[in-house]
Amino acid sequence: xxxxxxxxxxxxxxxxxxxxxxxxxxxxxxxxxxxxxxxxxxxxxxxxxxxxxxxxxxxxxxxxxxxxxxxxxxxxxxxxxxxxxxxxxxxxxxxxxxxxxxxxxxxxxxxxxxxxxxxxxxxxxxxxxxxxxxxxxxxxxxxxxxxxxxxxxxxxxxxxxxxxxxxxxxxxxxxxxxxxxxxxxxxxxxxxxxxxxxxxxxxxxxxxxxxxxxxxxxxxxxxxxxxxxxxxxxxxxxxxxxxxxxxxxxxxxxxxxxxxxxxxxxxxxxxxx
Numbered sequence: 001x002x003x004x005x006x007x008x009x010x011x012x013x014x015x016x017x018x019x020x021x022x023x024x025x026x027x028x029x030x031x032x033x034x035x036x037x038x039x040x041x042x043x044x045x046x047x048x049x050x051x052x053x054x055x056x057x058x059x060x061x062x063x064x065x066x067x068x069x070x071x072x073x074x075x076x077x078x079x080x081x082x083x084x085x086x087x088x089x090x091x092x093x094x095x096x097x098x099x100x101x102x103x104x105x106x107x108x109x110x111x112x113x114x115x116x117x118x119x120x121x122x123x124x125x126x127x128x129x130x131x132x133x134x135x136x137x138x139x140x141x142x143x144x145x146x147x148x149x150x151x152x153x154x155x156x157x158x159x160x161x162x163x164x165x166x167x168x169x170x171x172x173x174x175x176x177x178x179x180x181x182x183x184x185x186x187x188x189x190x191x192x193x194x195x196x197x198x199x200x201x202x203x204x205x206x207x208x209x210x211x212x213x214x215x216x217x218x219x220x221x222x223x224x225x226x227x228x229x230x231x232x233x234x235x236x237x238x239x240x241x242x243x244x245x246x247x248x249x250x251x252x253x254x255x256x257x258x259x260x261x262x263x264x265x266x267x268x269x270x271x272x273x
Contacts, residue, residue, distance in 0.1 A: 005095040008088025012103055015084050019077045020110040027077070028111030029167065034074040035104030036174065038082065041069075042097045049093035052086055059087035098180055105174065105191065109198045112167045122195035124168040126235045128160065129188040142176060143184040149177050192235065201233040207247040207258070209240050224250065 001009060020028055042049050048069075052062050066086040067079060074082070081103060090096040112118040132139050142152050153173050160169050175187030182190060196203045204224050206212075212220070217234055224232040228250060245258035 001095050001098070002091035004089040005091045005099060008085065008090060009099045009102070011088060012081055012084040012099065013106065015081045016103060016107060016110070019080070020107075020114070023077065023114070025111040025115035028107050028114060029170075030075065031078050031081070032104050032107035032111060033170070034078040035081065035100060035107055038066075038070055038074070038078075039097060039101040039104055040177075042100060046093065049097055053090040053093045053096045055089065062086040101174075101180065105171070105179075105194060106198070108167055108171060109195055112165070112195075113198060117165055117167065118195055118199055121165055121168045121171070122192055122199070122233065124164045125171060125188055125195065126192045128164065128168075128172060129185055129192070130237055131159075132188075133185055139185065149173075152176055196233040199231075199233070201231045202228055202250060204232050204234050205249040206234055206236045207239050207242055208236065209238070209242050209244050209258075211238055212236060220246070220248075224248070 016031075019031070023031070042052075048065075051057065052066055054062070057065075063083050063086045066082055070082065071079065082100075085096070085100060085103070090099070109118060109121075112121045132142060141147075142155065144152070153176060156172055156176060157169065160172065164172075171191050172188065175182070175184050175191060178184075179187035179190060193203050202224075204221075206220065217236070221232045221234055232250075242258040246255075247258050248255045
């Protein structure tokens, strides 16, 4: 987001966080669903997005426009958050849409946090992403843009029924609809990172040839915490093709100490001689 959008989004997040301090998990889940519903409306109505981000309109005018459209469909807390959204400045209509969608996600994550489920939701999203990524046919089916979201959401429901928390399923459906313009897997990955961030953790994606022991995981997390200065949430994938060693990605930083990488480097060195 550019400066104007970041400022408005920060104010809206402040409203949400203030509400979250006294709201229960059920109320926050409702706020999240309502905000995501408004995001869907904005996605369908480009003229409305443009009107709500038009700098020529006063903040009061924009607030009245949005409130008139959603007043009977959302609760008081959601209207308060949306009032901050509509009354502020946005650098573009697209950033307004992204802001409302992100607020909906943050409300759902706050609800999971209130329920003591946020770490589990984070893990469920990651594991489901691994399952989908490991099945090209399933990945292609869920990401097929020629099929409406509804039928794909039905498949997702069947896959996760009884295996994931309701908020995990709801968030996965946001990814299915193209969260922030991302691919399905990209959306799931971003949701994992947002869940970790709400727990004040940095995600480290770890690839190994065989599962790490609990002691090995703890040592790795401790070393990464010392390096990055914050708690680390390890997301471990087992891939026998790496043969041995560890590959770790934190943000844009990649540390590849796998046997496969060393063999590849050796081959390249020999080929260059």
